[in-house]
Amino acid sequence: MTSPEQKPSPVWPWIVMAAAGLVTFVAAMTVPPDAVQGQLSRILYVHVPAAWLAYFAFGVTMFSSSMYLWKKDIRWDRMAHASAEVGVFFTALLIGLGMIWGKSTWGVWWTWDARLTLTAIMFFVYLGYLALRRTTDDLEVRAKRAAILGVLAIVQVPLVHFSVVWWRSLHQPPSIIKPEGPDMDASMIATLLIAVVSFTVMYVAMMIKRIELARLEDSILIAEQSSAGPTAGDAVAAPDLGGGV
Amino acid sequence: MTSSFGTQVSAIARRDLLRERRAGEVLWVTLPFGAIALLLIPLAVGPDAPTLQAIGLGMFWVIVMLFGVLISIRQTNAETQPQRDAVALLGIDPAAVYLGRALASFSLLIVFEVVLAVVTVALYDVPLVGWIWMPLVMLLVGVGLSLLGTLAAGIVSTGRSATALVPLLVAPLSVPLLIAATQTFEALRLGRSSLMWALMMAATSLLLAVAGVLTARPLQETG
Numbered sequence: 001m002t003s004p005e006q007k008p009s010p011v012w013p014w015i016v017m018a019a020a021g022l023v024t025f026v027a028a029m030t031v032p033p034d035a036v037q038g039q040l041s042r043i044l045y046v047h048v049p050a051a052w053l054a055y056f057a058f059g060v061t062m063f064s065s066s067m068y069l070w071k072k073d074i075r076w077d078r079m080a081h082a083s084a085e086v087g088v089f090f091t092a093l094l095i096g097l098g099m100i101w102g103k104s105t106w107g108v109w110w111t112w113d114a115r116l117t118l119t120a121i122m123f124f125v126y127l128g129y130l131a132l133r134r135t136t137d138d139l140e141v142r143a144k145r146a147a148i149l150g151v152l153a154i155v156q157v158p159l160v161h162f163s164v165v166w167w168r169s170l171h172q173p174p175s176i177i178k179p180e181g182p183d184m185d186a187s188m189i190a191t192l193l194i195a196v197v198s199f200t201v202m203y204v205a206m207m208i209k210r211i212e213l214a215r216l217e218d219s220i221l222i223a224e225q226s227s228a229g230p231t232a233g234d235a236v237a238a239p240d241l242g243g244g245v
Numbered sequence: 246m247t248s249s250f251g252t253q254v255s256a257i258a259r260r261d262l263l264r265e266r267r268a269g270e271v272l273w274v275t276l277p278f279g280a281i282a283l284l285l286i287p288l289a290v291g292p293d294a295p296t297l298q299a300i301g302l303g304m305f306w307v308i309v310m311l312f313g314v315l316i317s318i319r320q321t322n323a324e325t326q327p328q329r330d331a332v333a334l335l336g337i338d339p340a341a342v343y344l345g346r347a348l349a350s351f352s353l354l355i356v357f358e359v360v361l362a363v364v365t366v367a368l369y370d371v372p373l374v375g376w377i378w379m380p381l382v383m384l385l386v387g388v389g390l391s392l393l394g395t396l397a398a399g400i401v402s403t404g405r406s407a408t409a410l411v412p413l414l415v416a417p418l419s420v421p422l423l424i425a426a427t428q429t430f431e432a433l434r435l436g437r438s439s440l441m442w443a444l445m446m447a448a449t450s451l452l453l454a455v456a457g458v459l460t461a462r463p464l465q466e467t468g
Binding site: 069117121124125127128131132135140141144145148149152155 | 400401402407410413414416417418420452456460463464466467
């Protein structure tokens, strides 16, 4: 019988990820540059989808964590973990691209703006979530503690998103989803939508690979824990009574 | 155990304070360490009096946040597994354990804040504008930080690298308290009302208390 661990890993998520990346790249490079920002505006087609995916991934972490606390099914914990990890990756990408854009536009890599600062804080909170998962090898304890933090940490997401509305901010307010309608050119909106959809597909493919990896990690951990270790009797040697008896 | 919830909270707080009285960790280690940190900053930024006056209050709150975490997690970290099991077997409400620990941390944090405030005024010559608000702000920061630290210590509990991980969780989440504490005095300096900042600290503390009480039982089950 072939165990699930011995099945060959599917290749198609890698192909999907590459295809999604290619679609985004082609769309971002073919759309005309912004009238004011020029070529720099192309960062937008990765920056905005990265922001969307960070929110979405942390939302999935919160949902999966809640489901774990309710159902106690380890698969929900793996999904929460995978999503948090992907979310941290996209948050790092978001911050990195924002800094490049900021240096070219504002003249500084970093400014103490509410949106920037809160995004950095969100990044560190979820980094803490990932670190928390490494503090114990007990799957159930790890899952429960991480699930509680996974639910509590979601408070960061609305804080980050609405920070440009609640505080005076250098970061621009929402440009597309707003009551008076979008103030972007239709071609830019279409490109942005293509990028958002491509990145979401990429997220799904990344999740499939990461959940598979988490399942393998757990199976190794379980195998290590269930393998026979030294027992108390090992330390006791039979008495040598002598005389060849 | 059939005692009331309030009695349980008080018993846990008294136990933690008794432990601190015997160990003296806050008084003899954390407090001097905080004072040394306040002493080191002027050596790094230079002894320019106007600069030190300008940054003094902010540095005080940063030190309170960073070193306050150590105070709020020490009780949880000092507790052994058999002691946790004994508390659980006694039937003490996990929410009472959470609030009791937070109450003990709060008492220690207040002492820490008061002593460091005196050191800050002495070393940085901080202007005493709006200092009538200081007791209230110290109180609110103490409540929020003790609830947050106790909650984070409960989540991390006995795991590997617990002592290093709790500050990583607490430091970013304590930002609302840090901003509100510093902005209270900034608003007073500019002649504006500080009430909104005080309410922000109170709301943060309330949210943390609710989260801590709701998660106390599942966290106790994880040992």
